[in-house]
Amino acid sequence: MDAARWTIEQVAAVAPTPRAIVAAEPLAVDARWSGLGCDARALWGRCRGGGAEPYEAMVDHVEVAWRCTCPSRTLPCKHALALMLIWVRGSVPESAPPARVTNWVDARNRRVERAPVPTASPGDREPAGPGTDPPAGLPAEPSDRDEIDRSRDERVARMMEGLTELDRWLEDRMRTGLADPALSSYTTWDSLAARLVDARVGSLANRVRRLAGLVGASPDWHADVLAELGMLHLIAQAGRRLQSLPGPLADAVATASGWQVRQADVLLGVPETDDWFVAGRSDVREDRIEVRRVWLRGIASGRWAMLLSFAAYRQTLDDSFGVGTVVRVDLHRYPGGSLRALAGRQHAEALPILIPPAALTIAEACDEIGSAIAAEPWLERFPATVRATSTIVDGRWVLGDQTGCLALLGSVRAVGTLAAATAGAQVTLTIEWTPHGVTPLTLHLPDRTLDVGPRADSSFIGAA
Amino acid sequence: MTILTIDGYWRDLVTAALLGTDRREPPVPPEGVLADLVADAVRPDAASRMLATVGAVAAAQRASFVPLPTADPLQPPETDSRPFCPPAATATWRTVAAYWSVLEDEWVLTVIERGYRLPPDVLVELLMRHRNDPVRRARIALAGGPLTGWLINQIPELAAIGGRIAAAEAVTALPELAIPPELSALVGTDPHTFTEQLMAGFRAGAYGAAHRAVLVNLLARCRPAVLVDAAKALTTFGYGQALALADLANLRHRMLTELGS
Numbered sequence A: 001m002d003a004a005r006w007t008i009e010q011v012a013a014v015a016p017t018p019r020a021i022v023a024a025e026p027l028a029v030d031a032r033w034s035g036l037g038c039d040a041r042a043l044w045g046r047c048r049g050g051g052a053e054p055y056e057a058m059v060d061h062v063e064v065a066w067r068c069t070c071p072s073r074t075l076p077c078k079h080a081l082a083l084m085l086i087w088v089r090g091s092v093p094e095s096a097p098p099a100r101v102t103n104w105v106d107a108r109n110r111r112v113e114r115a116p117v118p119t120a121s122p123g124d125r126e127p128a129g130p131g132t133d134p135p136a137g138l139p140a141e142p143s144d145r146d147e148i149d150r151s152r153d154e155r156v157a158r159m160m161e162g163l164t165e166l167d168r169w170l171e172d173r174m175r176t177g178l179a180d181p182a183l184s185s186y187t188t189w190d191s192l193a194a195r196l197v198d199a200r201v202g203s204l205a206n207r208v209r210r211l212a213g214l215v216g217a218s219p220d221w222h223a224d225v226l227a228e229l230g231m232l233h234l235i236a237q238a239g240r241r242l243q244s245l246p247g248p249l250a251d252a253v254a255t256a257s258g259w260q261v262r263q264a265d266v267l268l269g270v271p272e273t274d275d276w277f278v279a280g281r282s283d284v285r286e287d288r289i290e291v292r293r294v295w296l297r298g299i300a301s302g303r304w305a306m307l308l309s310f311a312a313y314r315q316t317l318d319d320s321f322g323v324g325t326v327v328r329v330d331l332h333r334y335p336g337g338s339l340r341a342l343a344g345r346q347h348a349e350a351l352p353i354l355i356p357p358a359a360l361t362i363a364e365a366c367d368e369i370g371s372a373i374a375a376e377p378w379l380e381r382f383p384a385t386v387r388a389t390s391t392i393v394d395g396r397w398v399l400g401d402q403t404g405c406l407a408l409l410g411s412v413r414a415v416g417t418l419a420a421a422t423a424g425a426q427v428t429l430t431i432e433w434t435p436h437g438v439t440p441l442t443l444h445l446p447d448r449t450l451d452v453g454p455r456a457d458s459s460f461i462g463a464a
Numbered sequence B: 001m002t003i004l005t006i007d008g009y010w011r012d013l014v015t016a017a018l019l020g021t022d023r024r025e026p027p028v029p030p031e032g033v034l035a036d037l038v039a040d041a042v043r044p045d046a047a048s049r050m051l052a053t054v055g056a057v058a059a060a061q062r063a064s065f066v067p068l069p070t071a072d073p074l075q076p077p078e079t080d081s082r083p084f085c086p087p088a089a090t091a092t093w094r095t096v097a098a099y100w101s102v103l104e105d106e107w108v109l110t111v112i113e114r115g116y117r118l119p120p121d122v123l124v125e126l127l128m129r130h131r132n133d134p135v136r137r138a139r140i141a142l143a144g145g146p147l148t149g150w151l152i153n154q155i156p157e158l159a160a161i162g163g164r165i166a167a168a169e170a171v172t173a174l175p176e177l178a179i180p181p182e183l184s185a186l187v188g189t190d191p192h193t194f195t196e197q198l199m200a201g202f203r204a205g206a207y208g209a210a211h212r213a214v215l216v217n218l219l220a221r222c223r224p225a226v227l228v229d230a231a232k233a234l235t236t237f238g239y240g241q242a243l244a245l246a247d248l249a250n251l252r253h254r255m256l257t258e259l260g261s
Helices: A008-014 A019-029 A079-086 A099-114 A144-176 A184-198 A200-212 A223-241 A248-255 A263-266 A362-377 A412-422 B003-019 B033-040 B045-061 B086-098 B101-113 B120-129 B134-144 B146-154 B168-172 B191-205 B211-222 B225-238 B240-259
Strands: A033-038 A042-047 A055-060 A065-068 A271-287 A289-298 A304-311 A323-332 A339-344 A384-395 A396-401 A404-407 A426-435 A437-445 A447-452
Touching: A008 A079, A033 A223, A033 A289, A042 A079, A042 A099, A055 A079, A055 A099, A065 A079, A065 A184, A079 A144, A079 A412, A099 A426, A099 B168, A144 A184, A144 A200, A144 B045, A184 A200, A184 A289, A200 A223, A200 A248, A200 A271, A223 A248, A223 B003, A223 B045, A263 A323, A271 A384, A271 A437, A289 A426, A289 B101, A289 B191, A304 A339, A304 A384, A323 B086, A362 A384, A362 A396, A362 A404, A362 B045, A362 B086, A384 A412, A384 A437, A396 A412, A404 A437, A404 B086, A412 A426, A412 B120, A412 B146, B003 B045, B033 B045, B086 B101, B086 B120, B101 B211, B101 B240, B120 B146, B134 B146, B225 B240
Parallel strands: none
Antiparallel strands: A033 A042, A042 A055, A055 A065, A271 A289, A271 A323, A289 A304, A323 A339, A384 A396, A384 A426, A396 A404, A426 A437, A437 A447
């Protein structure tokens, strides 16, 4: 085994750039890894990043290939490089390979056996190793993994083109000004959104369509639109520098841009098991889809998470998490420590919450929300549970306490119910911050929970 | 840089953005972190410099999220010592409002009679639902207590449409429903007689689709004591219209039970 172990120079030789080794070094410590192991053919391990989901890396040190579940388009990625660095330092114990590694090695062996001509394919994304000749029997036809890698590379390239085009379009808006009559035409926005969809940055396309709705929507619409153009610019710039960003931030930017992660991959991540309090629900129509956000807060962890569900015309939104209940369930977060999560195994039936949740003052809520925005300035929504009353300032409804006020948004039904519930006194409620104000979602009264969040149009969906 | 200077600079940026950089140069950022950041982002033209500045200022503004100044709370309405009606009754009201609105008047009158008051969500929804019905609004005012008038004063969208006044006797009585003579005899009968005669009509095929409305009215006004037996018999009969009426009978029984009638 030791005789076959690489040298540090060999690892450096397979790194795509010298900077890749620099990026891998901080990850090459035992504390970041679990399930480390190696045998005569491969090494493997799970690398814990900033998010809940560890990346599964494996390296074939004989046939020289690598694989990792991270979204990086750099090959080998920093996780595979870090794994090799730990190995060359002798910190990877020998053990029997887990099934996922055996399957991967077997699949590679089968491809080698099938390949009729032992020549390297130009499309091969797994480069030859250090100090070795190209291994005999490299696949002449594209392997599944190659197809996946090529598809990912193409997708990243399209995404980069889309982000570049978005930034150019934004600069044009700065040049011609917000008074340009073209901005009042939905076509202007829709054609940009369509190009972003083509570039596979669907989240940005949705964001552009939402932005179109701000034009002329309020007396301050110029400021609102300008701020949102600034946010799009930040995402476009960050997206074009994805590789140089720290891991969790890169994941967050990729998610904000619309990088798709398979649900199956998310569900493979480490779960956050907790008693999750279903604090609020909010339905929003985005183009031709109703989007439901269900906000959960971990009773033990205090962390927020969000479950998303979608419904097209006459489809049904997920109502399996009832507002005001507590449910013990595994949540799997999307990469980057995202708020968005998927529900995994449910350990117990949902029960109504007996004690109202701990509530913040308005100032404390502002701190919490501001911290979240500082980490991800493009956030569009963030929840908080506060104790406050609704009141009127200069003819507008606000939510206030002894520490300050927040502008209230919401339908007559929501604001009216809040006013009726508070009637000049303070109540505990969950709100959803948006850049334009806060929307009341749930009133946590002593004997009942009132779900007052925006609700999907019942004539559009099958059931709300 | 203070928040105030960011806000002032933002206003300058909005003004410049309205005109566009073709007609106006972007404003120079105030000295401090922002100026350093914009200076670092060396851009080839005014538009891209402006865009970088807008992104930075918008992010800084959102992250420095602070509350507005404190405000006085609203003067509360007069106190109402009645409890809110139970949450289960509220859930039933939603079913009534969605599927069997013929029971709505009885639900509100029972709430009043049993000494409950309307919870905030139901109060608001009832005010929105009956903006031009003076009788029902008068009942809502009774069931909602002092909070009703207070709420309407705060939220004009909940005020009545038209200035009609309801007669006092109409407010406290259930509205009459159309029930033909051959069925009206059943309204005050005992459970056994009611169920036997109703089901005899079904078995004889006397009730077609045209009778649905009057049968609904009958089940909405019959004695509460007959509801359980009638629902069982209608369910056993298994015919489409009978099943719908069984649902109505069960719902009315549940509604009255939850409110303690």
